[in-house]
Amino acid sequence: MVGAAPIIAIDPLPSARERALLFGADAALDPLAPGFAEAVREATAGRGLDVAFDFAGVGAARAQAASVLGPFGSLVLAGLTPEPVTIADSIGFCFNVNQVRGHYGSEPEHVEQLVGLASAGRIALAPSITAHVPLAEAADAVARLEKKVGDPIRLVLTP
Incomplete structure (x- = not known):
């Protein structure tokens, strides 16, 4: 609804990928599939992800998300974990002007927006x-x- 496209859901569980498609995702990928990075490139016309949201809080998921960011792409950390954030390829990360951003919950006005959207x-x-x-x-x-x-x-x- 805010212009994000394509929306790509990534989950190791087949049922979660199927649900994501039912809820409106354009593609649903298995992060454990051998051709995962290529599938992301294919789904984004070779660009890579503009924004990757980590809701799992798992180091391996974060590393994989960072590896498929496109130029100027951002990794948004919403899943909480005490694990440190690491960037394996800092040269590529900096060259592509990528970012890591944190996000914790929502602001009070977001609840009002959700209620309004649901009511409408x-x-x-x-x-x-x-x-x-x-x-x-x-x-x-x-x-x-x-x-x-x-x-x-x-x-x-x-x-």
Whole structure:
């Protein structure tokens, strides 16, 4: 909706890639596939990624994302981890004027924007909710997400 194209989802789980396509991604790639970097180049007409978002907080995912950035591309770190950020090819990273940026959550006005978009029917949030879970089962819900029990997307805690 803000002009990003193509949107490429990257996930090792086939079910997550299928979901991403249903939710509007233009392509969905397996990061473990032997031709991954070539598939990214193909999907971006040889340019590489303008922006890569790391939601996993996994060093290997970050390194792989950094390796497929295009010129002036940014790696946005949203997945939290105590692991240090490393850039394997700093010469290429600097030559391409790439950036690493951090992102933590959202601003209060973003919640209002989301509510407005959902109210206007521009986005549907319900398909991304796997289950509603009582607050008393919060620890179990976190474990389900962490271990991917039942292939969850989002669990909503209810009072």
